[in-house]
Amino acid sequence: MALAERFDRLDALRGVAIVWMAVFHFCYDLNYFGFIRQNFYTDPLWTVQRACIVTLFLFCAGLSQAVALEQGQSWQRFWRRWAQIAGCAVLVSIGSSLMFPRSWISFGILHGIAVMLILARLLAPLKGGLWIAGLAAIVLPQLVQHPFFDTRWTNWVGLVTRKPVTEDFAPVLPWLGVVLWGMATGRWVLAQRRGWLADALPAAAAPLAVLGRWSLSFYRVHQPVLIGALMLVVALRR
Template identity: 75%
Template sequence: MRYRSKVNTPQVTVPQGERFDRLDALRGVAIVWMACFHAAYDLNHFGFIRTNFYSDPVWTVQRICIVSLFLFCAGLGQSVALAQGQSWRRFWRRWAQVAGCAVLVSIGSWIMFPRSWIYFGVLHGIALMLILTRLAAPLGRWLWPLGLAAVLLPHFAQHPFFDSRLTNWVGLITRKPVTEDYAPLLPWLGVMMWGLAAGQWMLAHRRGWLAGAALRPMQPLALLGRWSLSFYMIHQPVLIGAMMAVLALKR
């Protein structure tokens, strides 16, 4: 089964089941970086350290970089899946896993942070963006300017209408919502579009950048990158549980 982009993208096919170790390793870097960020966040929440994760550039800039890398990798992964001839049926099966995990994140965050629970965080955003980027994939190189428009639009089209919980998932807000994680459609859809466009180009012209074997020191990250969703869901309960156990032992 072949994936054929209709607009300005060379026809590319990839054997099903082929591993892309370098892409997996890059995804592994993103997930480890995110886990380190969350560990610091949890240390602050439980009082082991004192810092402001909402205004200190050390943390706010890191979050932007982590989410950007995460979504860029998701776009790269979309390009590989499409080149491998991923059917809509298989796509929806994977999508259901992401969406289901997003629901679990909402439930868990509501238990721990009832006043600032996560209703549209990274996984919620990814679930919506995966659908949109798959539909947009045939646009080929037009994904680059469309991605730029998505990134820039929140800076020029803000409106109070989008400040409510029912509408702020779009991203055209005038004030940030009170929530522990927030990854709206705009500007982040643009980053995933760039990942998809970059993946299409690399598969056509520099396939080894994605498919080459990872260097030996990076192989553990490649393995972790293949299980990124499972790691994402497990790492926070483990970190939080460990810190609560330490606090309990201090009493």
């Protein structure tokens, strides 16, 4: 398999996740600035959507790791990409602390991906055992909770007794299970002579594939753009 080979269908799937996330965030921003009135913290319309978006993102992350390992990605190249993700996570924490001093993001989706990619890479030798490890990661937080994990310094593990007050929270447990299942699925698909991943992408979905290739860059800029635009609208209305 060529090192530079890309799978347009995987990129498009990631593109779907990024578009869905952007729409969700735009609605959240509209609510924050008072254009709509919604409860993004308890209303199933929004909480279920968020869970689905995070699941899709992390499943794609697992699929991507399966492809990277199949293509022989070195640890050096892995760390270069990881540093970009971790850097963006730090920026999210800084930006959210300015907008939400009481509920800033200490361990959101990017923080979670940064940690879970390392764990997934280390667990990759399990091969078929990834399914079992993924199931264990998903089930464990339902069985084990302790107040020790309720602080900002420890809640990233996921064994919390209550959800922390924060604008985004994607702890290692149970979400590592989704990443591991994504990796296991990717390995299974690649073993079938690349199967679904290698099929041609419908022309109509090509823009999603392009967006999926630049998902981190899009993630980094979309909220500042959306928030800036809405702040301008608010200022003009005044």
